[in-house]
Amino acid sequence: MRVVIVDGYVDEPTCLGVPPYISTYVRYTAGALVAAGIPEESIDYFAIDQLRREPSLKESLFDADVIFLITGMTVPGRYLGGKPITEKEINEIGKIPTYKVVGGPIKFGFTLKGGTRAKELPFEGYQLICRGDVELAAYYLGKYLVEGRELPEGVFDQKRRAKHVNTFAPLGAFIVKKHFYFPNVICEIETFRGCERRRHCSYCTEGFYGSPDERELEKVVEEVKALYQNGVKYFRIGRQPNILGYKAVKTEGEFPKPNPEVICKLFREIREVGDIRTLHIDNVNAGTIDKHPNESKRALECIAKYDTEGDVAPFGLETADEKVIENNFLKVKPEGIKRAIRIVNEVGAFKEREDGLFKLLPGINFLVGLPGETKETFRKNVDFLKSVLDEGLLVRRVNIRQVMVFEGTPISEMVKRTKTKYRKEYERFKEWVREEFDLPMMKRVFPTGTVIKDVLLEAYDGGHTLGRQIGSYPVLVRIPERMELFSKVNVIVVGHRERSVIGIPIPIEINSISLKLLSYIPGISKKTATEIILKRPFKDSLELLSLFPQLEPLAKHISFKEGAQAPT
């Protein structure tokens, strides 16, 4: 028997599954099959990028008894680690003459671009379409396979509960080893699913999951242990709409009160699992912080204590225009977000290493194209960001995306057109953010001399290599030289762009570093770089610094291995 999981990738507000991320869907589906009695050896996993690159893998799909295609992008972005499945590829897999199941957030509709209305696909050739949860379907199908019964066809609409996740999640941990990024994969971890608000933000699909269904803390930790035992060292506690809502205490109002004791215990116990290299979070509801500042602050202090550096608490402001906020039942007003930004700065804007990354910083998400938006909306957004800059606050990132419309969300009844009417203002807003906000903020958050550790090199951009730490919203590092992909390096920040930093690998091998890299070091002109190259090899820092004292700030990162090369 052979079951193949094809990962077309997922990206939802509460679950990322584009490499290096491996989503909960894939892992739970594998675990559900094991729970049903299918041996691990009979379960294969291929990411869509692998199928594109290796035709033999694609051919091997023809030998499978069952194929699970898992995909769905409700908040598609631009990705470095992989390219999500296309409609054409979904149709091609549909033509393979074997039993096929399709599941994941694709049940909400298909689109790969913001500013569009998601369309329903016909899923021709697929025997089972999961409108419910694919992992639960996998469990039942697994049972049918083990018992040799005929597999059912049609629509599967049952939903799983937290108790199912608790069983499937640790059993599915083995699948991470089959990911083409392994061991450099990061696992999204679920604490609960569903939104705690009674009325949902107009554009959001989380309401489809119903009210919060929480996992027990011990079960979350048990899953992390299972993944760790299978070689995973990178985790993001991101599969929930609001980490401060986990085990929160119900109140009369819309926002339950955070439970700092539980949050502390969760992060402490996860950190104690072993040598965890990344422990980050995703999704913080600024409305919770605004309504319950004391409990939120204590919970965030704990997160900042037990997480790893470079963590981000992203807030969905969506817009600084109060009229648009009201129109779309959004969760928080601009002054509430400002309060939340201040609190995260108070508890998280510190470093454990002098030249390291800030521990926990806020992020801000904007959404363009919401009903009620006017030209004035963009001016208010700019004013809000200016006030953040003027107050000297730190923000790790600003994300601007266009609204996407999914049938069944309130917004699908509110708008006919999906693109913003104010194209020019939108473009100008983006440009302002990149030039006037992102660039100065990059310099504040990653000052020259910052050392970013374990940067995974993932792609080339002309003569540059692009890499990132494995974490939540890691900064893009641009190394001005081609280096071996999929290796990891430590880099020192030597420059800034709007969306990335320029870094050079450390230790700096002064006797072999290229002219190009040398001339990126602050204070080293091309002429000086040439002189350095002509005068090498250098024996030690005494010799080097006596001739080139401007290298003093980098002295502790310079190495003197032999191997000088001619100027390039």
Ligand code: SF4
């Ligand atoms: S608060 Fe709004 S954006 Fe957040 S999960 Fe609930 S409905 Fe979605």
